[in-house]
Amino acid sequence: MATLGMHRDFLMEFAALEKPVQKRVFEVFEKFATATHAGLHLEKLTHQKDPRLRTIRINDFWRGVVLKAESGDSYLLLKVLPHDKANDWAAKHRASVNEATQGIEMRNDVGLERATAGLRARAAEEPSRLFPASEYPDKVLRSLGVDEEILPIIRLVPDETHLEALHKVLPEQQYDVLLGLATGMEPAEIDREIVQAYARAAPRSADASEGDELAAAMARSRGRVALVSGTEELQEILERPFDVWRVFLHPSQYRVAYQDSYAGPARVTGGPGTGKTVVALHRAYHLARRLPADAPDGCVLLTTYTKDLAAELERCLALLVTDPAVRAKIRVVNVDALANETVRAERGGAPLKLVFDQKEITARWARIARRVEADFTDVFLDQEWRHVVLAQALTTPEEYLKAPRTGRGSALGPLKRLKVWRAVAAFEEQLRQAGEWTFLQVCAEAARVMGGREERPFRHVVVDEAQDLHPAQWRFLRSLVSPGPDDLFLAGDTYQRIYGNRVSLRSLGIQVVGRSHRLRVNYRTTQEILAWSASLLTGEEPDDMDGAKESLAGYRSTMHGERPETSAHAAKTEETAALVSRVEKWIASEVEAEHIGIAVRFVQFGRDIAQALERAGIAACVLGAGRSGPGVRIGTMHRMKGLEFRCVAVAGVNDGTVPMKAAVTPVEVDAQQHQEDLNSELSLLFVSCTRAREALRVSWHGEPSPFLAPVTGPRP
Numbered sequence: 001m002a003t004l005g006m007h008r009d010f011l012m013e014f015a016a017l018e019k020p021v022q023k024r025v026f027e028v029f030e031k032f033a034t035a036t037h038a039g040l041h042l043e044k045l046t047h048q049k050d051p052r053l054r055t056i057r058i059n060d061f062w063r064g065v066v067l068k069a070e071s072g073d074s075y076l077l078l079k080v081l082p083h084d085k086a087n088d089w090a091a092k093h094r095a096s097v098n099e100a101t102q103g104i105e106m107r108n109d110v111g112l113e114r115a116t117a118g119l120r121a122r123a124a125e126e127p128s129r130l131f132p133a134s135e136y137p138d139k140v141l142r143s144l145g146v147d148e149e150i151l152p153i154i155r156l157v158p159d160e161t162h163l164e165a166l167h168k169v170l171p172e173q174q175y176d177v178l179l180g181l182a183t184g185m186e187p188a189e190i191d192r193e194i195v196q197a198y199a200r201a202a203p204r205s206a207d208a209s210e211g212d213e214l215a216a217a218m219a220r221s222r223g224r225v226a227l228v229s230g231t232e233e234l235q236e237i238l239e240r241p242f243d244v245w246r247v248f249l250h251p252s253q254y255r256v257a258y259q260d261s262y263a264g265p266a267r268v269t270g271g272p273g274t275g276k277t278v279v280a281l282h283r284a285y286h287l288a289r290r291l292p293a294d295a296p297d298g299c300v301l302l303t304t305y306t307k308d309l310a311a312e313l314e315r316c317l318a319l320l321v322t323d324p325a326v327r328a329k330i331r332v333v334n335v336d337a338l339a340n341e342t343v344r345a346e347r348g349g350a351p352l353k354l355v356f357d358q359k360e361i362t363a364r365w366a367r368i369a370r371r372v373e374a375d376f377t378d379v380f381l382d383q384e385w386r387h388v389v390l391a392q393a394l395t396t397p398e399e400y401l402k403a404p405r406t407g408r409g410s411a412l413g414p415l416k417r418l419k420v421w422r423a424v425a426a427f428e429e430q431l432r433q434a435g436e437w438t439f440l441q442v443c444a445e446a447a448r449v450m451g452g453r454e455e456r457p458f459r460h461v462v463v464d465e466a467q468d469l470h471p472a473q474w475r476f477l478r479s480l481v482s483p484g485p486d487d488l489f490l491a492g493d494t495y496q497r498i499y500g501n502r503v504s505l506r507s508l509g510i511q512v513v514g515r516s517h518r519l520r521v522n523y524r525t526t527q528e529i530l531a532w533s534a535s536l537l538t539g540e541e542p543d544d545m546d547g548a549k550e551s552l553a554g555y556r557s558t559m560h561g562e563r564p565e566t567s568a569h570a571a572k573t574e575e576t577a578a579l580v581s582r583v584e585k586w587i588a589s590e591v592e593a594e595h596i597g598i599a600v601r602f603v604q605f606g607r608d609i610a611q612a613l614e615r616a617g618i619a620a621c622v623l624g625a626g627r628s629g630p631g632v633r634i635g636t637m638h639r640m641k642g643l644e645f646r647c648v649a650v651a652g653v654n655d656g657t658v659p660m661k662a663a664v665t666p667v668e669v670d671a672q673q674h675q676e677d678l679n680s681e682l683s684l685l686f687v688s689c690t691r692a693r694e695a696l697r698v699s700w701h702g703e704p705s706p707f708l709a710p711v712t713g714p715r716p
């Protein structure tokens with residue numbers, strides 16, 4: 001039987017085609033999927049580097065490029081391009097099999113010849129080398145799959161910029177390896193994270209027809225080549241070509257998501273845009289698919305911090321999981337909503353009266369502080385309650401007296417602790433008498449309720465945005481599933497912690513040691529935006545929720561674009577006007593309004609910007625809980641979490657606004673908390689900037705935020 005593979009580039013090019021052309025492409029390639037090759041005219045070129053590359057007519061303007069096996073009946077759909085470009089591409093490229101991973105890779109032979117001549121000329125004058133043989137012996141490079149043809153070329157490369165210039169001509173897998181080395185990864189690490197990832201991702205040999213080398217190499221090229229098993233599957237993939245992540249996982253993503261089973265809790269970390277959410281979705285799918293036939297519906301939980309993020313997970317899951325029976329096994333709901341449901345059910349079903357306005361909560365603490373004559377501020381008491389009392393589920397003054405106060409900067413002797421406890425008891429009593437709850441109390445209660453039950457409602461729990469969850473929420477999640485293989489799977493990035501919730505997974509009974517994986521390739525943002533945004537992170541590296549430090553080492557993007565733009569203004573009106581004209585330019589360059597995002601620290605400034613855009617005739621929508629609409633998306637920095645846009649403007653990044661004064665504990669109240677709050681504010685800015693796919697613009701009025709010092713320079 002014929003084997004049909006589809007290259008990632010093919011799908012991406014297909015996505016950009018107009019609908020009637022897409023239809024025609026499908027008709028042409030359907031013949032490959034059905035193995036009725038009659039009527040296929042695969043054309044050879046007269047001068048070409050690889051005689052196995054053929055082109056096929058789609059219509060008068062478009063052609064496809066296909067790799068046809070010399071023996072056997074295998075085809076790889078590589079490109080779909082305008083006529084001349086397709087011929088040119090097919091003439092210059094050559095397919096080969098990577099020596100370390102045995103996967104297929106394409107190289108631009110003509111481009112390589114040209115680049116080598118350029119590098120030779122330069123090398124005669126320039127002594128510096130990125131990969132000197134003394135540091136990277138041939139043997140080491142060969143073991144990582146760098147082949148005999150490429151070795152002499154890369155010896156000439158003087159620096160990273162020149163290596164990046166070879167991106168389009170080098171075989172992709174070899175480029176990945178070399179970039180990894182250039183960004184400071186050790187050969188052993190590269191072997192583990194890149195080479196072995198590809199090798200391990202290779203499916204069983206049964207997937208490839210015997211004796212058909214191309215089929216076997218395609219089967220070993222996960223992440224770049226998807227094997228298509230028939231018309232239906234071809235149609236299914238081509239129906240949603242934009243969602244490349246459904247079909248092509250990077251091997252490092254694949255091996256985490258599709259590891260058959262983990263002996264206990266496992267997690268995936270990585271910088272923004274590395275596909276942690278994508279991995280969480282695939283993991284939920286994998287777990288649901290391998291359930292025994294009698295497993296009840298909804299026994300895999302896919303959860304996250306907010307309702308909006310859960311809605312987004314639900315939308316993506318519908319794209320990934322097309323089998324209704326498998327989809328029914330997965331329940332998607334945010335942690336707070338599930339906790340609320342649990343407590344409500346326990347209490348007979350009546351809705352819980354929730355207090356969620358932080359201003360109202362702080363005002364209550366202020367009144368209590370005055371009443372108990374404690375010399376603590378409202379902010380201090382509120383934080384002590386959340387970060388110590390609720391975090392450790394303390395219910396008596398004795399427990400509180402003995403409790404560690406990790407993460408809190410001010411020492412409290414027994415007398416002071418008793419005073420705090422009086423305030424806490426008064427606050428909780430007030431809530432109790434009014435029949436009111438805060439979200440965290442609901443989670444704490446839900447954990448208690450669930451902990452007392454015999455039955456666990458879920459077999460597997462998959463958590464996205466894990467860095468933002470509070471210990472009370474973790475205890476609740478822990479109580480939802482019996483400890484054991486594949487109980488919990490976590491995805492998160494502590495560089496993006498924006499709600500100030502620090503946890504030690506270990507102390508919550510969640511051991512991920514030996515089952516923690518880091519992703520490094522960013523799929524969302526250009527390298528320029530990534531490097532610029534990461535340069536703002538001048539503070540200490542955050543913890544990794546498991547006793548070690550998190551790191552962005554090796555974090556990179558293979559996409560390139562414009563450097564982010566900064567824009568300084570004297571007044572708010574001026575900044576707004578300049579922003580409107582920037583948005584007009586983006587729209588004039590064919591970016592749809594819905595693909596433009598504007599992040600602000602205060603929602604009021606967002607409303608002002610929306611009005612200014614509307615006055616200029618541009619539709620705008622200020623995002624709120626569950627609220628979205630047509631036009632440019634404007635939201636607070638918190639609201640930006642989990643979203644992405646082609647173009648992002650972060651506005652009002654002023655001194656005094658970012659960090660927002662009211663969100664930062666005064667240093668004299670608690671120095672450690674002060675630093676934590678600053679970290680959260682910096683993370684907010686980092687999260688906002690890294691939502692951009694192609695263009696980022698950061699503006700301010702008055703003095704710039706001190707967080708921008710790495711890019712604006714110190715103040716005069």
Ligand SMILES: Nc1ncnc2c1ncn2[C@@H]1O[C@H](COP(=O)(O)OP(=O)(O)OP(=O)(O)O)[C@@H](O)[C@H]1O
Binds near residue numbers: 248273
């Ligand atoms: N293997 C892949 N192929 C193509 N696109 C991918 C792949 N993995 C992820 N993406 C895309 O990259 C973008 C970022 O992915 P995702 O949201 O999963 O990253 P993340 O690590 O969760 O990001 P963040 O932490 O910033 O929220 C999305 O547009 C996603 O579709």
